Amino acid sequence: MDVVEVKELTKEYYLGKTLIHALKGVDLTIRDRDFLAIAGPSGSGKTTLLNLIGCIDLPTAGSIKIDNIDVHGLSSDQLAELRAAKIGFIFQTFNLIPVLSAFENVEYPLLQRKTKKDERKKGVMNALKSVGLETFAKHKPDELSGGQRQRVAIARALVSEPKIILADEPTANLDHQTGAAVLEVMKRINEEQGTVFIFSTHDPKVMELANRIVQLMDGKIVP
Amino acid sequence: MELLNLKLAFRNVFRNRVRSLITLAAIAFGCISLIIAGGFFEDTFMQMREAYIHGHLGHIQVYKKGYLEKGNTRPFDYMIEHPEKVKELIASVDHVKFITPRISFSGLLSTGENTISILGQGVDPIGEKTIGIIEGASAGVAIEAGENLSSDDMYDVVIGTGLAKAMGSKVGDFIILVSNTVGGALNALDMKVKGVFFTASKEFDDRALRMPITAAQALLRTDGVQTLVVLLDKTEHTDTVKNSLMDLFKNKNLDLELKPWYEMADFYNKTVELYGRQFFVLKLIIAIIVVLSIFNTINMSVWERAREIGTIMALGSKRYEVLKLFLLEGLILGILGGLLGIIVGTGLAYVISFIGIPMPPPPGANINWVAHIRVVPKLLFSSFLIALISSLLSSFYPAFKASRLVIADALRHS
Numbered sequence: 180m181d182v183v184e185v186k187e188l189t190k191e192y193y194l195g196k197t198l199i200h201a202l203k204g205v206d207l208t209i210r211d212r213d214f215l216a217i218a219g220p221s222g223s224g225k226t227t228l229l230n231l232i233g234c235i236d237l238p239t240a241g242s243i244k245i246d247n248i249d250v251h252g253l254s255s256d257q258l259a260e261l262r263a264a265k266i267g268f269i270f271q272t273f274n275l276i277p278v279l280s281a282f283e284n285v286e287y288p289l290l291q292r293k294t295k296k297d298e299r300k301k302g303v304m305n306a307l308k309s310v311g312l313e314t315f316a317k318h319k320p321d322e323l324s325g326g327q328r329q330r331v332a333i334a335r336a337l338v339s340e341p342k343i344i345l346a347d348e349p350t351a352n353l354d355h356q357t358g359a360a361v362l363e364v365m366k367r368i369n370e371e372q373g374t375v376f377i378f379s380t381h382d383p384k385v386m387e388l389a390n391r392i393v394q395l396m397d398g399k400i401v402p
Numbered sequence: 403m404e405l406l407n408l409k410l411a412f413r414n415v416f417r418n419r420v421r422s423l424i425t426l427a428a429i430a431f432g433c434i435s436l437i438i439a440g441g442f443f444e445d446t447f448m449q450m451r452e453a454y455i456h457g458h459l460g461h462i463q464v465y466k467k468g469y470l471e472k473g474n475t476r477p478f479d480y481m482i483e484h485p486e487k488v489k490e491l492i493a494s495v496d497h498v499k500f501i502t503p504r505i506s507f508s509g510l511l512s513t514g515e516n517t518i519s520i521l522g523q524g525v526d527p528i529g530e531k532t533i534g535i536i537e538g539a540s541a542g543v544a545i546e547a548g549e550n551l552s553s554d555d556m557y558d559v560v561i562g563t564g565l566a567k568a569m570g571s572k573v574g575d576f577i578i579l580v581s582n583t584v585g586g587a588l589n590a591l592d593m594k595v596k597g598v599f600f601t602a603s604k605e606f607d608d609r610a611l612r613m614p615i616t617a618a619q620a621l622l623r624t625d626g627v628q629t630l631v632v633l634l635d636k637t638e639h640t641d642t643v644k645n646s647l648m649d650l651f652k653n654k655n656l657d658l659e660l661k662p663w664y665e666m667a668d669f670y671n672k673t674v675e676l677y678g679r680q681f682f683v684l685k686l687i688i689a690i691i692v693v694l695s696i697f698n699t700i701n702m703s704v705w706e707r708a709r710e711i712g713t714i715m716a717l718g719s720k721r722y723e724v725l726k727l728f729l730l731e732g733l734i735l736g737i738l739g740g741l742l743g744i745i746v747g748t749g750l751a752y753v754i755s756f757i758g759i760p761m762p763p764p765p766g767a768n769i770n771w772v773a774h775i776r777v778v779p780k781l782l783f784s785s786f787l788i789a790l791i792s793s794l795l796s797s798f799y800p801a802f803k804a805s806r807l808v809i810a811d812a813l814r815h816s
Contacts, residue, residue, distance in 0.1 A: 230809075230810040230813075233716065235712070235715070235716050235809035235810050235813070236808070236809070236810035255720070255721055256720045256721070259715065259718050259719065259720045259721075260718065262716060262717070262718045263717065263718025264718075268713075268716045268717065270713070270813065272709070274709060274710070274712075274713040274813070276410070276710060276713070276714070277417070277710075278410065278413035278414055278417060279410065279413075283406070283409075286406075287406070287714070287717060288717050288718060290406050291717060291718040291719060292718075335717070
């Protein structure tokens, strides 16, 4: 089953006075249980593609369907609801909310969905357990290592059981060993829970773990 | 979610402690300034008002119907007959503490060398003494030299400081008082200056003479009085008693009318209006200071936390939720700064009041006085409200800006 369907996706924007053609007509279909790497050098359009699939940026042209929902024309509130229901995010710089504990950070998406307190607690602890951080629930982000922070971010992306988790260079800010451990967690969740992972990288070792690799170059998919 | 927003907002406020403390100090400073300045005005108004009331106005004056309109030209056509009966009736009304009769007339005062036109007041010495006492404070009519009138005086007078100066009279001097009687004939009395007085009103002190009402009635050849001055237990009850008295006069079919103190204290009313406008400008300036300081704090916070805003929006927060979060942060700053200002401001007001602020005589008066900072609930409430509204107003634009960020751009922000 197709989870993401992207057709003729184009994105242009101005950087100062220069028009940047970030994506030039990308077609891509992502299927259930995919563990997909978007590879390519810096400036090839990886982050732009992820942002568009994640509905946090709007395309100049083309269409995007998430779980068969055409996102074109949806209001910002409808897009927010779609993200909360179907998409999880993992960022290169972890992006945890510094004033909240690991537990509260993971709890945030569930509060967004108005999940009941008991279910919330269970869900958060399960998510933390699946990334091996159940004993760090009360720790604030600045009390955790880089690898631990990224694992909390994975738990946060995972906790609302989204169809898709988008990860923009999830290991770029981690050393090789920690990065490998984080990828292992992602791979295990993909295999056990069937969650689709779409991640960008230019690290060949990371690509090795993917069951599909999409190569981007100058805003186009290279066959 | 609401609880999380509150928790998040509260923790965010104290994320940059130094900046938040400076902002809180600015809000608190604004509140303190409002409490001190407002409390000073409040005390000035109160002291001035009480000085007028206890000086010579009383809380309410009762006259025969028509006196207010035509009494100036034909004062003796509007005399209250049987004042004792009317006094009894008025005394039956709640909050009435005391009633004293007065008779006013114009006349000439002569020392033999100088002759000056005066405003004479026949008063009951005991009654005036009672009216002159303000809760724990000095009398409204103060004696500068000699003594005030007493109950056994007959042909003694006390004269205002300005009048004494103009006449060149001093305590113990004999003077001749000439006036028209009620019937229109001329009458004169030899009087002795028993004392020189002053009140809060210089205008009154420059022309006024007070004598026992019995002597005034003898001079004017009448048994009636023109005015019954009513003193109440509290100035705040003026309107209640005014309405009760009007009902009473109507029900008993009495040919009487009345005037409350605030319709007579023209200078007081103008002062309140002038100070009120000054205070409004002060409020505006303080509100602007609070607005700017909170605007700066929240605006910087939005820029610093752009990536975080992008993150929570990516996680599914809607724009209005981001707006709410930053408004909440502004509101928390306003509440904390306002409370801090109220606590410190009230404390400071008590300290200043304990020491007292020596003040020169106000325009039109000749008494030095000591000002205090009078903290009233209304003032605390309005200061807190200004802090709160300014905080909300100033956080609105940065909050709105935060809620309109493009998520992808916000996430790239470093």
